[in-house]
Amino acid sequence: MPVSEHPMQALAAFLPEGSFEEVVAYIKQYRVHLTITRKRKSVLGDYRHAFAGKNHRITVNGDLNPYEFLITLLHELAHLLTFEQYRNRVEAHGAEWKACYAKLLLHFIQLGVFPEDVEQALQYSVMNPAATANGETALLLVLRKYNKQQRSGYAHVADIAEGELFQMDNGRVFRRGKLRRKRYECVELSTGLRYSFSAVMEVKMIHSHQ
The missing domain is CATH 2.30.30.30 (SH3 type barrels.)
Known part of the structure; x- marks a missing residue:
């Protein structure tokens, strides 16, 4: 799969204004190997925990608009934080992951990096996060309005x-x-x-x- 390794400053182009410093802080603190990939139909992002001396690895599709990119990255970071605390003792999208993801979402909502309609749609995600992006239909419908390329017809x-x-x-x-x-x-x-x-x-x- 063709991928692209991005230095930290280049990452800013994929993120909403006002979120870069916060994201980089997480990446540096947990030594995340972040890879931005081309479009994948099956997934928007992926997480692999650290093992055998290798760093945590996160991939995010590079064709996403900034808000969907950040939300996808936070979804994967929540897996990392859950693993750091519980290792493999809990379910991948169980209560512990939901709590981590909701906390991350709330933090970035409070930073004011999302438009009002995205922020409103995220409120439901904070209360009951879905295991996959496709499980949050209302949120996705709002996010897709911010895609740079809209297909005519x-x-x-x-x-x-x-x-x-x-x-x-x-x-x-x-x-x-x-x-x-x-x-x-x-x-x-x-x-x-x-x-x-x-x-x-x-x-x-x-x-x-x-």
């Missing part, structure tokens, strides 16, 4: 009206159905088969004429 599945058509990049066309828990049930027009879609998946809008 595309929208999140959650923003498409029920009954409207949309197209995936591979050309398959679906009709958006009802929300089932956290995912939308959609019907593929060519087969009639039903599929569930994440609320934050970006798809091409098609205006149907019913």
Whole structure:
């Protein structure tokens, strides 16, 4: 996987204004080997604890907007802090990790580095952090508004009206159905088969004429 090693000062370009010094303090204190990677579909970030003389290792996708980058980094730092205190004696996303993550989020919220809408969405994360970013749909929908590159003619599945058509990049066309828990049930027009879609998946809008 192509990766990029960044000196500390270059890291500032990936972070919201006002957060750099605080982030660097954590990285230096815990001797974190931070790697910024290209886009990965399966994960936004990753943590590997220190072992056999090697430092803690954190990777974060470099295509994220500054607010999503910082939140992802804090998610992984919470794993580090949990490991430092409990080693492998607790669950990866158990109560101990949730407490560490919530504390980190609160600290950076108090620094005022997030826009008001992101800050409001983060309040729920502070109360009940999700194990993965995809588990925090409302937060992701707000964060994605700050992406520098917005694809013209595309929208999140959650923003498409029920009954409207949309197209995936591979050309398959679906009709958006009802929300089932956290995912939308959609019907593929060519087969009639039903599929569930994440609320934050970006798809091409098609205006149907019913």
